[in-house]
Amino acid sequence: MAAGYRHIGKATERADARDIVTGRTRYLSDLEVPRMLYGRVLRSPHAHARILSIDTSAARALPGVEAVLTHADAPDWRVGTPRVVRVLDSTVRFAGDSVALVAATTEAAAERALELIEVEYEPLPAVLTMDEALAPGAPEIFPEAPGNVVSAGTPWFGPECLTGVRMGDVERGFAEADAVAEGVCGYENIPNPLPAEPPGVIAHWEEPNKATLWVSSQAAYQDKVVLFFAFGRQVDVRTIGGPCGGSFGSKLMSVQLALQATALSRAAGRPVRLVMSKEEHMAAFVLRIGSRIKAKVGMKRDGTVTAVAGDWLVDTGYYSMTTQAQVAVGCGEAQLVVRSPNWDLRSTIVCTNRTASGIVRGFGGQELKCSILPVVSRVMAELDIDPFDFFKKNYVKPGDGYFWRDGQWYTYRGIDYTTAMDAGAAAFGWKDRWRGWLQPSAVHGTVRTGVGVGVHGNVDIGESVSEAWVRLDPHGAAVIYSAASEHGTGQPSNLIKMVAEVLQLPLDRVTMTPADSAITPFEFGPVGSRGTWAMGGASIAAAEDARRKLLERAAPTLGRDPGDLDTCDGLVFPVDSPENAIRWNAVIGREGSVMGEGRFDPDFTLANCMMTFVEVAVDSDTGKVDLRRVVNATDAGTIIDPPGLENQLNGSLGSAGIDSALFEETVYDPATGRVLNANMIDYKWRTFAELPDMKNVVLETPVDSHRFRAIGVGEVATAPGPSAVLMAVSNALGMWMDEYPVTPERVLAALGKVPARGRGAGGTAAAATDSDDLAAGADR
């Protein structure tokens, strides 16, 4: 319980809290750069089309318009894995794809200019679903993706990047099993994590090859790295991060937007601000990947899994930077939850004519779990195994191993999460409410109650590199040099707490530089719950290094060994005679500073864990599913910031989390591929007026990470919930549900009250009435 700490574990005020709630925080759309222009993007009405001609003459002639770009004159900078998507292209690949760019002196002029651009399209046949994309003879979206299958693996994770899990002998495993189940389940509603602030960037091009970008990103330094390659290694990139109004992964970087703004700035010779509207954010930015698996699982009576085989189809939309990485991490995470000696899990990444996919918290693992756990549930049901007992038995334990994203085998050396799981089950009352598979916990009239449980964990808490410097100033203050831009989780404040704890300074004596790549060292960014251990580790190491240097410099003055000295509140003193303290400025001098360096290197031997219990009430007359109760259980090692952690765990509901099993989904027009619900009325999003009873159980079992023995858990909070909801609804109804979200329509269809439609059907399949009659306006 953080005993003996001055700041760690205390509910201290977040460094930026007052500025945010009083409106002083300046987000990207509040920034003005001298001579700045406003950018706008003309978007395609077609899901797939060739641009035959674009007439921009009227737009260029409009007063205030400073630059208009089309595929004919845009630079050939490229993004995507593989690198196939251009700033602008002569083919559009989803309804909402970029067709032309405008920069003007006012937003109104830029918007008006878009209306004056005349485009002639040759519509091409589109593939809107994975089934259409994989059909023999299907039209291809990119020549680089033959058969619409995207190349596996990402260079980011090295030559052995995980694309599946293969070990042992699955046939032997199935033969040894007491029960085997096969099934298809998908998590294909591609929800949008929808941070409050839409993506945006300000770009300033300076000839011949310098680009400065103000970004609203989760990982500001990553923009610099990724853009360097996107610009063909020819451009000197500087990125300046600021407060980011939420991300949930999606705004890790806004690469295509950054390229477009830079291209406009280069063409206009002035800085350009390009901020997406909410509609663009919802339909033309990035969505969660779609996921569907055909799986076969073998199990023994005691819950030992003998074999897992499966073909995992991943819908990446028209492109993504990161889907291969999500597949790799998802495959790694599956092994944390299902312990089996025999695996044959394969993945196929499919591109479709819909919005791009991007990073969304859960990062491959949530998608794979939501798809495969319902199949695992079938085997548990056959053997009458309580899913809580199953997860407890199977979740990774010290000494267990797994292939992680780089294809290497790692042995887990972290804590046993069984205690946290038991604490969660007790808080939820699992043993009282679990009545067996497909058994409701209670039935009152038409309202049937059911419970479910899910679990998830991630080894990326120790991924990638973080670097930080800590500078000690003579007057007893410290500055952290870090690109840890704030994206809503309070991570910079937590780093300040850690550094203040190491240096024994009051919190208000520690500050952080802007996340400016011209100022700070490298920072991979706060992803995969790595903020606490990896980023914290770098800042702690930098603070320890600075402290060591300070004490070494003080040693001659005090006539003692550095090891006999300590520092607190800007004083240095011998531990055995604190009355002989001297001020930092007596050590550093008036002119000067002490700089410490810190670095974290990847470590894939610890994992976090989140178990989520849910109780739902299903109305069998209306099909309405209400989320009644949620209990999240985890162990954070040491809690750095209690309210921040509480908010992270409460965030398990929205942002493409638990609610993606209930009502969050992106709806496409089945005929045209246009997003129909790109607004906050039709994209169902929980409000604060409709919260379930929620409880977070957080244990603190010291873990062997850094000096504060803490690990992060924020990113995983959303991941176990959706499959738990599906399990709970299945139990409430007494029949298996295997599609997300569980809408009234799907519930009523399961109950046989309406005809069921095909998998993933967004208005297709079984016809209740002949539509051509209706189109003709027949009297009804």
Place this chain on the structure above:
Amino acid sequence: MRSFRHVRATTVAEACALLAEPGTRARANAGGSDLLGALKDGIYPEPPDLLVDLKTIPGLDAIEADEAGLRVGALARLADIARSEPIRAHWPIFSQAAQAVASPQIRNVATLGGNLCQEVRCWYFRYPAGLGGSIDCLRKGGPRCPAVKGDTRYHAIFEGRGCFAVCPSDTAVALAALDAIVVLEGPGGARRELPVQDVYTPLGTVLEPGELVTAVRVPPPAEEARSAFLKFTVREPIDFAVVSVAASITLRDGVCTDARLVLGAVGPRPYRALEAEARLIGGPIDERAAVEAAEVALAGAKPLRGNAYKVPLARSIVMRAILAALEG
């Protein structure tokens, strides 16, 4: 959003004259909670070039109740209707329907006239210009309705014709069950009164150019009438109905002597289930009667291929509304 002229009207006559000005595409604006969003989204191929502000017309927000019934001005805000003592006492489903709309912030600006005359929520009609251009559907004078071959989960199961968007107004449903009359005023002092459900057509409303809803009149409630308003939404607050039902039932000595069953969000106008009403009249109201009436109410439903689920859903809500009215 295209720029437009904005004029503050001070009388109904002035507003009607401005709205009927030849050569202009004028729109009336009160709370603006619907219109301004539609303009920002650029949903109209020919956006209005004149907005006539009605909020500056004095006295149009009055709520008056007496023996002759209730009269509510078109500018009365939904929040005021929801908390009006006489409305809560004598026409409670009207208050409940107003309270069921959107959020407190929106109810504080949104008006009764605006709630009755708001644009439909069909997501093809509402498709924003910024995502490849708005959709010129049948309702906007275009060649066809894209919904019929599209995703129709929220569309009509009754009375759709050409267009299958549903009337999104909650208050219209309650008002139809209360036999309310809508007062329309037009240029040159023209004035007419229509039952609320007759204001709507499959492609819009009966309002002529320059015509405005200025008030709603509701007759006094029958002494032994009991009523209920139920709204089924996907999300609780800030959502439009998937199905709503207003039920008003008069019981004398345990026998139903009069009934109104009005379904919302199932068709282009509030849909009165006349045969179901007839089924209720003359007998006791119990669960069996409610189930039977609900069966009859939905017997004529003609769902599209994407919204068959609305039929059993609506049946349940009708049944529950009848039983809830008994409690009311």
